Amino acid sequence: MSIARQDPEIFQAMEAERFRQQEELELIASENYVSADVLEAMGSVLTNKYAEGLPGKRYYGGCQHVDVVEEIARTRAIALFSGSEGVNVQPHSGAQANAAVYLAALKAGETILGLDLSNGGHLTHGSPANSSGKLYRAVHYKVDDGGRIDLDQVREIAQRERPRLIMTGASAYPRHWDWAAFRSIADEVGAILVADIAHVAGLVATGLHPTPFGHCDYVTTTTHKTLRGPRGGMAFARADLMKGLNSAVFPGTQGGPLMHVIAAKAVAFREALDPSFTVYQRQVLANAQAMATRLTERGFRLVSGGTDNHLMLIDLSDAPYSGKDAEAVLGQVGITVNKNTVPNEKRSPFVTSGIRVGTPAMTTRGLGTEDAGRVADLIADALDNREAPSRLDAVRAEVHALCARHPVPA
Ligand SMILES: *Cc1c(COP(=O)(O)O)cnc(C)c1O
Secondary structure, three states, X not given: OOHHHHOHHHHHHHHXXXXXXXXXXXXXXXXXXXXHHHHHHHOOHHHHOOOOEEOOEEOOOOOHHHHHHHHHHXXXXXXXXXXXXXXXXXXXXXXXXXXXXXXXXXXXXXXXXXXXHHHOOOHHHOXXXXXXXXXXXXXXXXXXXXXXXXXXXXXXXXXXXXXXXXXXXXXXXXXXXXXXXXXXXXXXXXOEEEEEOOOOHHHHHOOOOOOOOOOOOEEEEEOOOOOOOOOOEEEEEOHHHHHHHHHHHHHHHOOOOOHHHHHHHHHHHHHHHOHHHHHHHHHHHHHHHHHHHHHHHOOOEEHHHOOOOOEEEEEOOOOOOOHHHHHHHHHHOOEEOEEOOOOOOOOOOOOOOEEEEEOHHHHHOOOOHHHHHHHHHHHHHHHHOOOOHHHHHHHHHHHHHHHHHOOOOO
């Protein structure tokens, strides 16, 4: 039996996606390519097993082998993030990890303070469209005119609004987070401090970004962005908060854990503990610097003037085209990015005045610093010549050649 024979409709769509991943240059900052080993674990018989509860304390029989898997996943996660005390590796996603932390830390109606969505924050940091904005009273801080978090503003809002919980971390913020400073603000107002490192987890694990451990009460992350594991989440807490966190994951917000995904997380954590992962993350940063430098030389304005991490935001507020237009033009030449709001956004979230560009996926493919500069030129060439089909054809041909030289690993 095989999907190819039994279910050609699904097989064809899957093959088309494999082809798309190979043929297109992926610059979506939240995406990456997992290894063949991570894929193998995800496609395993562990998906057949119910394992509600925690290792050694399950509600189902037959959990002796998945217990081994989850125990190893937890041990490796703790080893990966020095200063971490406890972790739950069951959250199905980053959003689920955040929902569990809120449930553990808050009562309905209490106030949370997080980064504004249009300034780079995440839906789960108190957007009215998300449960975090419906079940809790959400207030937000913004970035300043230079595109950076203004700690004086954060302190002022915190003192006025007296949040029970301060959320840090972002989906589209190119600069470092100062968690020690946030800790003192949280202490001044008696708030719980949470870091959502969904984007920068791989950089934090390798010491290339300041760490929230030691400063924050809870730390959440995805496992599939810079961390390069399977699609999923996890949540860390101080040792004394682990019991509450565990019951907020199950039975608070989830049912049975995805044991095949937890096995894949364990495999990815082992890869991330290898020295080669630090080499990879260093290249992610070097590629981001090379792209930021070249884009600036080509006349593009970057939010905050550059980047400290794996992503940058191109500000198109003054351009005669929108973020949505830019995403479409780049899509035509085989470069995948996402439109993104910028600080002081004037357009709707469906149109936007920016695009977000990230280097984790292209770096996994083996593109180096010189390639990254060239990719920035290709972006500029495509956008500058967006109404010249023959110029776009030339860019597309070069993108395809670059992709052909750097096959996707798995
Ligand atoms: C991606 C992201 C999430 C959500 O992760 P999902 O796995 O998509 O639910 C949460 N927080 C931040 C800051 C993110 O960037």
